[in-house]
Amino acid sequence: MPERLKATKNDFEEFLKTLVYKEGDQLLLLYDLPAMITPHFTLASMMDATIEAVGWDKAREIMYKSGYNIGYAYVSRLGKSWGIAGEELIKRYLRYENVRGWGLWEIIDLDVTTGKATIKGHGGVRAEEGLLFGSFYRGKGVRKYADSFFAGLIAGMIHAATGKKVKGTERRCFAMEDTYCEFVTVPE
Numbered sequence: 001m002p003e004r005l006k007a008t009k010n011d012f013e014e015f016l017k018t019l020v021y022k023e024g025d026q027l028l029l030l031y032d033l034p035a036m037i038t039p040h041f042t043l044a045s046m047m048d049a050t051i052e053a054v055g056w057d058k059a060r061e062i063m064y065k066s067g068y069n070i071g072y073a074y075v076s077r078l079g080k081s082w083g084i085a086g087e088e089l090i091k092r093y094l095r096y097e098n099v100r101g102w103g104l105w106e107i108i109d110l111d112v113t114t115g116k117a118t119i120k121g122h123g124g125v126r127a128e129e130g131l132l133f134g135s136f137y138r139g140k141g142v143r144k145y146a147d148s149f150f151a152g153l154i155a156g157m158i159h160a161a162t163g164k165k166v167k168g169t170e171r172r173c174f175a176m177e178d179t180y181c182e183f184v185t186v187p188e
Contacts, residue, residue, distance in 0.1 A: 004106040005091055007098040015099045064152035071156025086112045089161040114187055115164030119154055121181040147181050154183045
């Protein structure tokens with residue numbers, strides 16, 4: 001049964017507790033990691049520059065690998081910090097990403113024994129918004145999946161939470177005029 005993972009006020013308050021500003025160092029930390037707060041278009045502009053430099057397909061490959069590495073490393077760290085794994089970690093992480101502005105997630109199906117999953121992504125609390133890259137490219141004639149970063153992020157997240165190495169792909173894309181993005185993971 002699908003489960004939309006909306007963050008709660010409690011999730012947001014918990015997130016705020018993880019932000020620390022070290023005035024002497026002029027450094028913002030998220031947990032104990034150096035962090036920055038930046039608008040979505042910053043990352044979308046980086047994707048644009050990558051497409052310009054290496055082409056659409058190579059840019060998608062780079063973004064997938066980046067998302068995978070981020071998802072795996074960050075979820076591994078958060079799982080240890082939170083003391084949870086498996087489905088509980090996946091759900092908590094996706095709510096956490098909602099608080100951070102990375103999307104509103106809905107688990108359509110999830111099998112933690114195999115790593116197989118189908119997860120929908122929306123850009124915010126309103127279903128008419130797409131994820132970061134899908135929104136950026138919508139209406140620009142894109143005919144290829146735009147959210148490879150999130151396909152990688154979800155695959156890395158599932159690997160970290162379940163120990164199952166999976167491959168993530170985007171099956172629906174807001175940039176290609178779908179009403180949401182949808183990602184599927186399968187065992188490698």
